[in-house]
Amino acid sequence: MTTPPAFAVSRRWWTCFASPLLLCATASFVLVFAALLSVARAVANAEGVRQKAVHVCARLAADMVAMQQLSRPAGEPVGVQIAGMQVTVDRQHTGWRIETRGADGDAFVFLCEHLVGAAPEVFGSRAAVVDAGLLERIPGSRQVHRCELPQLDEQALAAAVHADVTPTLRRDCGIALLQWAAGTDGDDYVFDRRHTCGHEVPGDLLVVPGHLWIEPGERPLEFELTRDLVVVVRGNLYVGRSIAVAGGGRLLFAVARDPQACVFADRDGNGRWSSRDVLREDAEFTGPIEGGGSVYLGLTGSRATVALGAGLVVGGELHLMTDARVAGPLIVSHGITATTPGARVDAAGDWVFDPDRERVPGFLTRGGPRPGRLREVESIPAPPPEEPLYLAQPAR
Amino acid sequence: MKTQPHPPSELMLAALLLIASSTGVVWLRHEATAVNATTEARRQELDCLVGLEGMVGRAVPARFPDIGAFGGHFAGHELVWTVAPTGAYLTIRLQR
Numbered sequence: 001m002t003t004p005p006a007f008a009v010s011r012r013w014w015t016c017f018a019s020p021l022l023l024c025a026t027a028s029f030v031l032v033f034a035a036l037l038s039v040a041r042a043v044a045n046a047e048g049v050r051q052k053a054v055h056v057c058a059r060l061a062a063d064m065v066a067m068q069q070l071s072r073p074a075g076e077p078v079g080v081q082i083a084g085m086q087v088t089v090d091r092q093h094t095g096w097r098i099e100t101r102g103a104d105g106d107a108f109v110f111l112c113e114h115l116v117g118a119a120p121e122v123f124g125s126r127a128a129v130v131d132a133g134l135l136e137r138i139p140g141s142r143q144v145h146r147c148e149l150p151q152l153d154e155q156a157l158a159a160a161v162h163a164d165v166t167p168t169l170r171r172d173c174g175i176a177l178l179q180w181a182a183g184t185d186g187d188d189y190v191f192d193r194r195h196t197c198g199h200e201v202p203g204d205l206l207v208v209p210g211h212l213w214i215e216p217g218e219r220p221l222e223f224e225l226t227r228d229l230v231v232v233v234r235g236n237l238y239v240g241r242s243i244a245v246a247g248g249g250r251l252l253f254a255v256a257r258d259p260q261a262c263v264f265a266d267r268d269g270n271g272r273w274s275s276r277d278v279l280r281e282d283a284e285f286t287g288p289i290e291g292g293g294s295v296y297l298g299l300t301g302s303r304a305t306v307a308l309g310a311g312l313v314v315g316g317e318l319h320l321m322t323d324a325r326v327a328g329p330l331i332v333s334h335g336i337t338a339t340t341p342g343a344r345v346d347a348a349g350d351w352v353f354d355p356d357r358e359r360v361p362g363f364l365t366r367g368g369p370r371p372g373r374l375r376e377v378e379s380i381p382a383p384p385p386e387e388p389l390y391l392a393q394p395a396r
Numbered sequence: 397m398k399t400q401p402h403p404p405s406e407l408m409l410a411a412l413l414l415i416a417s418s419t420g421v422v423w424l425r426h427e428a429t430a431v432n433a434t435t436e437a438r439r440q441e442l443d444c445l446v447g448l449e450g451m452v453g454r455a456v457p458a459r460f461p462d463i464g465a466f467g468g469h470f471a472g473h474e475l476v477w478t479v480a481p482t483g484a485y486l487t488i489r490l491q492r
Contacts, residue, residue: 020402024410028417035424042431049438056445057470060486063452067478067485083473083488118482356453356483370453370482 051106058085058100058108059374065089066096066112066371096371113372117365119355120150123311126349127330134336138347141330149333150313151364152256157232160205160362163189163212168201175213176290179238179299180271185288186210186235186258191221201229204361208233211290212253216240216301220309225249230361234258235292236316239324240299242307250351251310252328253295254362261292263316269339271296280317280334291316293333297345298322309350320345327351448475453483 061082069078069089077090090097095113122128127141130149135141163169172190176183187210204227212233214221220242223229226249233255245251257263263280264273272289279285293316297306302322311328318336320343327350336345353360357373470488478487 019406020410021406021413024414024417028413031421032417032424035421035428039424039428039431042428042435046431046435046438049435049442053438053442053445056442056449060445060449060452060475061488063449064485064487067452067480067482070480070482083470368481 054102054104054106055108057083058102058106059110059376061085061087061100062098062108062110062112062374063371065098066374069096070369070371098374109377110374111377112374113359115357115359115365115370115372117369118367119353119358119360119365120148120363121355121366122148122150122331123329123353123360123363124355125329125331126352127326127332127347129332131332131335134332137336138330138332138345140347140349146333149331150254150360152232152254153362153364156205156362157207160207160232161201161203163206163208163210166201166206168192168206169208169212171210172213175215176211176271180290182272182289184211184236184271184290186261186290186292188213190215204229206231208235211235211238213238214240214243216299216303218303220244220307222246223249223251223309225251228252228359228361230254230363232256232362235261236290236294236296238296238299239306239308240302242303242305243309244307245309250328250353252313252360253308253310254313254315255293255295256313256315257292257294258287261287261290263293263334264291265317265335265337266291266294266319266339267337269319269321278335293317294319296321297324298340298343311351311353318345329353448486452485 064082065080065087066089069091072078072091075091077088080087080089084103086101088099088101090099095111098110098112099107100110101107122144125142125144127138128144128148129135129138129141130144130146132143135143164171168191169189170192172188175190176188189208189210190213206229208231210233212231212235214237217240221244223243223245224247225245226247228250230252231254233253235255235258237253237255243251262273262283262285264285265278265280266272267278268274268276273285273291293314295312295314295316296319297308298321300321305323305325307325307327309327311330312326313329313331315333317334318332320336320338321340323344323346325346325348327348329349329352330345330347338344354373356370359372472491473488474491476487476489477484
């Protein structure tokens with residue numbers, strides 16, 4: 001009777017393991033391999049921490065140099081030796097270019113904007129209200145004094161792009177009549193669907209000299225922003241659908257009332273001043289019937305929840321016709337009126353500004369000039385060598 | 397099946413091999429543990445540095461954390477808060 005081949009092989013292997021030398025060699029190999037693996041893992045962890053530490057140390061050194069070189073005028077780059085790192089700072093017109101190079105060759109390049117001052121502090125909060133009664137209606141909000149509210153910089157607004165000259169926005173005389181029986185007294189603007197919102201706006205500040213409407217719709221209105229954009233509305237903001245922002249930039253709506261307009265709580269939700277509404281000012285009601293500075297989240301035809309992928313500064317009254325979610329800072333100067341019972345607003349706080357190190361366009365700053373937040377860049381091509389326009393000597 | 401007894405030299409060699417490899421494994425694990433301990437200390441320093449970096453440019457906090465001892469990342473140097481009108485920032489200077 002012959003042994004099947006499989007059994008024969010198995011027996012041969014068993015014979016190999018029956019040898020104590022071979023068994024020890026195999027066990028040693030396994031044990032040493034496992035130990036080497038754990039050493040390799042430890043070294044990899046250490047290397048990961050080292051790389052992160054090098055990065056943080058470079059940022060700290062760059063921050064230090066930026067702060068110290070604050071008052072130095074533009075000129076030749078300056079090299080500083082800090083803790084074994086060579087830090088080269090080049091003051092440019094809009095800020096600094098800081099390059100750090102460690103002893104082991106790790107190099108980082110940071111760009112740092114020159115800020116004329118710090119942004120209003122409230123932009124660092126997910127939500128801020130003046131009226132203490134609103135604190136429980138917006139979870140996570142904090143109370144601020146009226147003098148802490150952000151103030152618009154009129155000079156910056158005068159120099160900013162206005163809605164009349166950008167193709168992103170256009171006037172629409174009929175949009176208000178679709179919502180309110182009497183329409184509005186002021187000019188009404190809408191985003192033009194033929195253009196991608198945000199692309200055509202040069203600069204980072206857009207002024208709407210009237211009311212801004214975002215029509216109700218099934219799909220969110222999408223913005224493509226590669227930088228921060230502040231839209232200042234000199235009237236009311238009517239939001240009928242969600243807003244989505246892509247591209248890495250942040251969007252902030254700042255709604256301010258016109259000096260001639262009054263702020264009131266539109267209790268009956270008819271979009272105009274009427275006897276049942278509550279005036280938020282001491283004087284008599286004057287100006288346009290729709291008032292100013294108000295924000296309406298949700299319109300007739302809106303979905304159950306309006307999600308704003310933006311920040312919101314409400315200079316007047318915040319009106320809720322549906323539930324709303326605000327991703328950025330939410331700053332409410334007066335009250336909140338739910339024209340639909342039970343409608344709530346959620347200040348999600350997905351992002352906030354860093355007021356001490358970031359610029360919020362269109363608002364007055366506080367404090368002295370300072371370097372902005374460091375922004376790491378992958379690589380910056382070296383500037384081309386300067387060539388004289390004219391030869392020093394005539395060609396022969 | 398009858399098995400042959402193993403020669404003493406082979407047994408001796410196997411024992412030596414086992415002892416050598418065990419010693420090596422113990423030494424490697426010891427080194428890995430030491431590296432991990434150092435890494436953990438560096439990681440804690442790093443977390444602290446990241447927190448400090450986030451405070452640069454802001455008003456001076458009431459109580460500074462102990463920022464002198466960052467020997468792992470700034471050998472021979474110390475970190476000192478410098479207060480400027482535009483906010484505090486960290487200065488890296490030679491250890492006194």
